[in-house]
Amino acid sequence: MLSHRLQPPRCLSGACTIAFACALSLAGALGPSVAAAPRTKPGSAQTHTVTIEGMRFNPQTLVVRRGDRVMWINKDLFPHTATAASKAFDSRSIAPNTSWTYVARKPGDYDYTCTFHPTMKGKLTVR
Amino acid sequence: MNKIWPIWAAILSAAVTVGWAQGAMPTDPQIAAIVVTANQVDIDAGRLAKSKAHSKEVKEFAQRMITDHTGVNKSATELVQKLHVTPESNATSESLKKGGEQNLAALRNLSGSAFDKAYIDHEVAYHQSVLDAVDKDLIPNAQNAELKALLVKVRPAFMAHLEHAKQIQSSLGKSG
Numbered sequence: 001m002l003s004h005r006l007q008p009p010r011c012l013s014g015a016c017t018i019a020f021a022c023a024l025s026l027a028g029a030l031g032p033s034v035a036a037a038p039r040t041k042p043g044s045a046q047t048h049t050v051t052i053e054g055m056r057f058n059p060q061t062l063v064v065r066r067g068d069r070v071m072w073i074n075k076d077l078f079p080h081t082a083t084a085a086s087k088a089f090d091s092r093s094i095a096p097n098t099s100w101t102y103v104a105r106k107p108g109d110y111d112y113t114c115t116f117h118p119t120m121k122g123k124l125t126v127r
Numbered sequence: 128m129n130k131i132w133p134i135w136a137a138i139l140s141a142a143v144t145v146g147w148a149q150g151a152m153p154t155d156p157q158i159a160a161i162v163v164t165a166n167q168v169d170i171d172a173g174r175l176a177k178s179k180a181h182s183k184e185v186k187e188f189a190q191r192m193i194t195d196h197t198g199v200n201k202s203a204t205e206l207v208q209k210l211h212v213t214p215e216s217n218a219t220s221e222s223l224k225k226g227g228e229q230n231l232a233a234l235r236n237l238s239g240s241a242f243d244k245a246y247i248d249h250e251v252a253y254h255q256s257v258l259d260a261v262d263k264d265l266i267p268n269a270q271n272a273e274l275k276a277l278l279v280k281v282r283p284a285f286m287a288h289l290e291h292a293k294q295i296q297s298s299l300g301k302s303g
Contacts, residue, residue: 022231054283077281096198116191117289 028041047071047101050122052080052094052114057122064104065127073099080117084110152268156302159207160214161223161265165257166196166203168227169250175234176246184295187245192250192288199281206277219260240299247296254289261285263271 001022045067051058053075072082072094078094082100088110091100104126114120153161169192176189207214214220230249237245261282269275 020228054280055287056283076198076284077202080197116194117287117291118294119287 005026036055045069045103050082051075052082052120055117055120057082057112058119060121061123063125063127066105067106068104068126069101070104070124071099071101080114080120082112082122083115084112088109090115131164133221153264154214154215154268155210155270155274156212157217157220158265158278159203159212160216160220161260162203162278163200163207163214164216164220164223164227165260166200168223168230169253170196170200171227172230172246172249172253174232175231176242179234179238179242180246181239181243182299184298185247188247188250188291188295191291195284197290199284203277207271210271210273212274213269219264244296244299247292249298250292251289251296254285254292258282258285258289 042085046065047069048062048064048071050062050070050072052072055076057072062070072080072091074080074094074096077096079095081093082089082091082102088106088108089102089112091102093116094100104124107126110124112122112124112127173189173192173196177186177193180186180189230253234242234246234249261278266275266278266282269278
């Protein structure tokens with residue numbers, strides 16, 4: 001399966017555009033090869049975006065390479081979390097229109113939820 | 128529990144079935160008042176439950192209702208100010224307000240697990256009725272695109288709250 005590439009968040013608001021611009025500059029700081037073919041050398045890490053909106057993680061499942069960054073952007077009107085069932089990662093409260101970034105260092109399948117809203121489910125796979 | 132149940136059932140029924148005037152077409156200022164009132168009623172119930180609830184799960188749910196509905200109301204208030212819409216109270220918003228006050232009055236007489244059950248039962252019924260109104264009355268009648276978009280945006284929160292409340296209702300049923 002191909003890993004996800006950096007994609008613009010699916011939303012239209014200015015705040016989100018700013019967040020995306022930050023994502024781009026963050027990715028840029030990691031080196032110019034972000035959009036190039038995936039490599040395993042240090043410095044080739046990609047940044048993936050999960051948009052939290054309408055009480056959903058989008059995309060709901062995400063496959064990344066070890067060392068990649070995953071940024072959760074909260075586009076809802078109240079806080080959420082991205083918390084692995086195993087507690088491998090836990091964003092704690094992500095305020096509206098802010099984001100939290102996790103560096104995925106350890107391979108595995110991670111089911112995660114929002115601890116505030118247990119009906120929300122997502123899955124992160126680190127290859 | 129048996130003694131309070133008939134009273135509670137009457138309150139619940141009054142709060143949930145009165146109000147949505149069938150066939151009426153609410154205007155945007157009326158929709159704004161309904162949205163703000165619906166959120167405020169649940170914030171007020173959440174504040175009482177946060178202080179009186181017995182179980183940790185119910186306390187946490189109450190805090191979530193306060194936080195989430197406050198967030199929605201902040202956006203709703205900002206939007207109506209931007210659109211220069213003055214919320215206009217109406218039969219539905221008044222009924223919600225009255226139902227909310229009756230709910231608080233009934234809850235104040237309860238404690239322990241009886242309080243938890245009554246609060247959560249009402250939250251299930253309340254979110255279901257608000258969701259029905261959002262779908263049948265508010266979204267279809269909203270004229271302003273941004274007001275309609277806000278309703279569409281917050282709908283999943285009402286849905287998730289309903290499911291969350293049902294989960295707690297089920298676990299309280301098992302433990303109590």
